[in-house]
Amino acid sequence: MGRQPCCDKLGVKKGPWTAEEDKKLINFILTNGQCCWRAVPKLAGLLRCGKSCRLRWTNYLRPDLKRGLLTEAEEQLVIDLHARLGNRWSKIAARLPGRTDNEIKNHWNTHIKKKLTKMGIDPVTHEPINKPSTTTTTTSSQETPSTVDHQHHEPESENLRPPSPEKLDESHATSEENSSSSPPETCWGAETGSTTSDNNRDDDPLMNILWENDDTPFLDVSWDFPASPSAGNTINNVHMSPWEENCANWLLDCQDFGFEEFGFGCFNDVLDMSVNINTLDMGDHKLI
DNA sequence: AACGCATACAACCGCGAACGT
DNA sequence: CACGTTCGCGGTTGTATGCGT
Structure with a gap:
């Protein structure tokens, strides 16, 4: 299809963002909202590709982002969600208000993976490394007994490739995300909206529990731009x-x-x- | 104090999905 | 339906910082 590069390589700045660039991007998005990332750099006066702008915004500049290390509870939630969703970081992040997929992914790779390995748990399968799956509570760390611990952990194949309903879940995950913690992915106020029902929550006991424990609405108002x-x-x-x-x-x-x-x-x-x-x-x- | 290694995190890259024409 | 464009995701890399020797 002759895919067009996301940006012409010439004259496009790469590497760490400067405060000035951040300021430009923030000002632009606050003024114009998020739409057409491809056009953002030009309109905002940035020598970046749209992709880079989007990444910078979603991973660093968004106002609803928490910063700093994940709390014990968040970490536990990530582990539990990973057991179910696999490396679907964006889906996991959607359940953690103020956290980005990139952040969670990094934290997983640098902290949680090691932690689980140290505990004798395979970070991929969430099963004990030595013992074949016997107990169902092995995923969660002893120090933080989780309310979702009692949920069964699916075999690896299931973890990594959730059943088809997941597709439905994914399809409206965006709206969940939007309604809970993150800004609309498209232009503010122009949310696609039609899929705001949380039907799929109901057919998954684990997710029910996760949602029940989820104090996500805290930021709704902030994103009611x-x-x-x-x-x-x-x-x-x-x-x-x-x-x-x-x-x-x-x-x-x-x-x-x-x-x-x-x-x-x-x-x-x-x-x-x-x-x-x-x-x-x-x-x-x-x-x- | 200097060096090398390990770690953490920001950013990039490539791909596929979604959407528009 | 085919094609082109844009966006978002997940994997990977690059770099800054911390730590031990």
Whole structure:
């Protein structure tokens, strides 16, 4: 089909992003929303390919990202989900608010894999390395007995290739993700929406439990961005005007401080604070 | 203090799926 | 239906940082 390269190799910058580039990308997305990544670099004045911009945004700049190490609970959830979904990092990430697939993938490869191996558990099969599968609770670490531990773990083939209903699950996973923690993948406010039902949750006991334990809605409000950013925004009765400016400032802070610095609960507080933040700059990462 | 190795994480690459014409 | 384009995913690589010698 003569696939077109995602970007013309000439004149396209690669490697680590600078603060200036981040700023440009954030400003552009806050102003225009996420659409047509291919056009983003040109419109935002970046010498990057669209793919790189999308990656930078989704993995690093998104305002709903938690930063820092995964908590014990998150780690356990990742293990449990991996046992069921295999290396479907995006699906796993969809269940962990504020975490990206890349982050989870990295954490898996650097921490969890070793941890499981150390515990005598095959990180691929989630079965004991020496003993053939006997117990059903081997996946979870002893130190953090999980509420989903009692769920059976499917054989490797099942883990890696979930049954066909998974396809359905995947098809609406995006909407789950959007409704729980992540921004719409397309232009804000133009969510494809038609698949917002969570039917598939019901046919999977494990997922039921996972969802029950899932306090995901915490960020819903943050991503209730107006289709047109110029429309202003009200969160917790705080009028965000000009919305872009305040949010951009807040973004630039959160990006570097990480949400842990604020804590989840104070998410809205941060938004409130951001209203009063006028002196921020990329080179000066101070809250006030 | 300097060096080499190990680790962690950001970013890139290639592929397939989804979508539009 | 065929083709072209765009997007998202998963695997992999590159690099910065930490740690031990």
